[in-house]
Amino acid sequence: SQTIHQWPATLVQPVGSPLSLECTVEGTSNPNLYWYRQAAGRGLQLLFYSVGIGQISSEVPQNLSASRPQDRQFILSSKKLLLSDSGFYLCAWRKPGSGANVLTFGAGSRLTVL
Amino acid sequence: GQQLNQSPQSMFIQEGEDVSMNCTSSSIFNTWLWYKQDPGEGPVLLIALYKAGELTSNGRLTAQFGITRKDSFLNISASIPSDVGIYFCAGQLYSGGSNYKLTFGKGTLLTVNP
Numbered sequence: 001s002q003t004i005h006q007w008p009a010t011l012v013q014p015v016g017s018p019l020s021l022e023c024t025v026e027g028t029s030n031p032n033l034y035w036y037r038q039a040a041g042r043g044l045q046l047l048f049y050s051v052g053i054g055q056i057s058s059e060v061p062q063n064l065s066a067s068r069p070q071d072r073q074f075i076l077s078s079k080k081l082l083l084s085d086s087g088f089y090l091c092a093w094r095k096p097g098s099g100a101n102v103l104t105f106g107a108g109s110r111l112t113v114l
Numbered sequence: 115g116q117q118l119n120q121s122p123q124s125m126f127i128q129e130g131e132d133v134s135m136n137c138t139s140s141s142i143f144n145t146w147l148w149y150k151q152d153p154g155e156g157p158v159l160l161i162a163l164y165k166a167g168e169l170t171s172n173g174r175l176t177a178q179f180g181i182t183r184k185d186s187f188l189n190i191s192a193s194i195p196s197d198v199g200i201y202f203c204a205g206q207l208y209s210g211g212s213n214y215k216l217t218f219g220k221g222t223l224l225t226v227n228p
Binding site: 103 | 154
């Protein structure tokens with residue numbers, strides 16, 4: 001069966017520090033991968049998605065970047081965090097070609113920037 | 115871009131009551147999904163709808179894909195305390211290639227008083 005893991009689960013970082021959130025998927029190959037941010041207002045905002053290794057599409061201009069160094073690994077990064085980067089970050093995956101347009105989410109990483 | 119209007123934003127109900135929430139869009143979707151998010155967790159898929167007019171149940175949950183393909187509703191019957199959480203609708207319009215992206219509503223926060 002497929003599983004998705006995110007870490008760390010919780011992170012408190014000072015303004016200006018770097019960030020690295022990691023997401024890995026097990027039990028499948030060549031998944032579509034997504035990073036969402038959920039701010040206090042509850043809505044889910046798509047940040048990045050990837051259809052393959054090294055292929056990253058950015059949805060909104062921001063202080064963050066994403067990378068996919070391996071097939072089942074998706075990393076969200078920042079060189080210098082801003083207060084506005086605080087939020088709940090969710091990684092999700094989808095099996096391409098499955099005909100089921102369903103995203104499966106990880107448990108999330110809560111980032112607080114002070 | 116595509117916009118989803120989800121209502122109501124929040125609901126406070128007594129245990130045992132039925133609940134109804136809906137999403138509307140100005141765009142036509144070919145997939146509607148309903149997710150539930152427990153506090154501090156990632157959203158979990160409840161029901162997926164793929165055909166206009168489709169009515170699908172999952173236990174006490176029932177969802178329908180609107181005939182116009184621009185709306186969907188979710189009903190919860192005989193609510194229980196563990197139904198508490200945020201419910202999201204999500205729509206997807208396949209635009210070709212490998213570009214699958216979901217548009218999410220802002221969520222309905224459900225509180226159930228025992």
